[in-house]
Amino acid sequence: MTRPHDPRAVEDLLRACAPQVLARLVRRHGNFDACEDALQEAMIVAARQWAEDGIPDHERSWLLTVATRKYIDQLRSDVARRRREDALAFATPDSELVARAADAPDSGWDDSLALLFLCCHPALSPASRIALTLRAVGGLTTAQIAAAFLVPESTMAQRISRAKQTIKATGGSLAVPEGEDRAARLAEVRHVLYLVFNEGYTASGGDDLTVPELATEAIRLTRLLHRLVPEDTETAGLLALMLLTDARRPARTGPHGELVPLAEQERGRWDGRLIAEGVELISRTLPKGQVGPYQLQAAITAVHDEAESAEATDWSQILTLYELLERTGPNPMITLNRAVAVAMVHGPEAGLALLAGLAEDRRLAHHHRLLATRAHLLELLGDKENAAAAYREAARHTTSGPERRHLTERARRLG
Template structure:
């Protein structure tokens, strides 16, 4: 018998490898993804009872391949059954190398990542499909990342799968202009996967370490593929500099610890050094992009020996540069915090008032949580308490809810 949580972690980690292997052998991305999901469901039901097999990857590939064969037969039966079955059951020597062999140097997860970012798809569909296929996120989690209804995201992913199926693109890494065309979507996907891992949008845990670790692993692979691209280096630096604080973000009971109260001796010095070196080199090469600027902001935080020593005017200036090239409500929210820390709470609150009119973030708990923090800084404790409670109602993350309720209760006692 295997632990359910251990099985779930293992399955999530194996998703891109198994899907990549099945797509490489059989093609038909849309049906392959369905077959892999059914194999995952079978594993989630059987492994906790029967135990994890000696080669879980091979087990999943075998089950998914059988299911895909059934799906292909059913699909083609509506047209010319005999010809279709013959086409998808070619002799072994004519298909790609065995799908259950170990991954090659050109990692299957990376190939799958670029496949999902095919130019035939819209940028939003590229990102959604990759988060589903490579990151293993649920449709609900992806919808929250995009701030859209779950039904909208379901339709988007379905259309994306159909687009990949219709494109006929080979299962290989792109090169030259084709690679550059897909890179922006690839980086955005990795950024969203990392963020979901570092600050989970729902569930009992604040962090989903397997997701952030996978995002870093894939970012390293992309950086190895494109070592001279400044934004690739910037994204990897941002992930490392942010992930360096991971251990200090929660207490022994899993409770959230804000950055200002963290034990900075727990921060990962090696990751900070690597991230600082990467972003310093990237900024010197140029051109400067949003990931480099976010990494530079993270570096300013990480290099401060304590919260009081944080160079907030520099962070504010960096956010203002970022707004010129990547103006979105989350950047504006973070800029408002930096302005409040550099110029006073009321200056930050004025910026938050402007954000209230933006539907993309108006219902996001982060807006009310920041408002509560700035109102508390301004001495308006009753209003701050109301904002903390409103934020707690809006988030689906249990650690965030507990933290926000605790902040509200603390103010009620004062």
């Protein structure tokens, strides 16, 4: 045993071990649902034991041994009685079992990628993929995931349970696909991590602008994915995008939690370490081959982050990058952002003309971001009355408390 560690250090280590241990359990026993439950129980035991007595020398083997015992216990009819009787035994695994696990071949520890693919199974809904990934690979408890997404714990528990049952029913296995199927599944994993990060960086509802725990977890899992597929340039681009975006988080809110728009942020509060890492990563990745949407978004974010001030931003370069991004796959949100770049390069009238076409798109017609962007461009044009009305309309359509207050305040200032 090592010296005792504080609970936060223990939690970080457990979450790093979780996907590797779960992958080994599933390889050994095949039942994803029961293995995942057993691991969660083992992590609860470890969180208490390691914080008190120190982290064992072979922490993954320790966790695997306890989780295996938990799995076996689940198969017995007297589960409740066995858990009470064996509580102390579970807290201290037999040294022989630990040694045996420690000596076992470590090929299973490389199954984290297969586990990510399994959690992002095509048969699952996007919401289920996110929940299962955070639970099985991220090591978060159901309560933590529910709190992050502002839903009751019972609702999230049902979502995770249904996801595991779906995987079981479809015969999902712990295997890394090959060829085109691998590329498609990898894209799904990236998309799940992207959605987790976006929810953490700008919460879709509630009174807080951000959910830092989700953004941090998305970055941690994307780092893991990047280590597993270092040759994949889009994964590298996604990681760079997250780092460059999250670098601004300290300046995104004021002293009372109010939203501070990019142009008004105190850039000295941005995290220079994350910016440097993100810029280095995307600069190293872009010349390697075909450029995808995550790489282009990271490049756009890098241009913003490297500008010394809002006035010094190279909007012409940003516009060019948005035009390239739009060619990778038409998307109304990309067009919306390109409209802002068009306005900054060619004037607000040109940006508003582009927005007029988006108003016909049912996916975006009443979205608060379209309304807020229109308000901003009208304000730049000097049309205060219509800008204020657009800000008020945008405020009515957002579910985010901080965004609603920000938009309402912008309208009030314009009179």
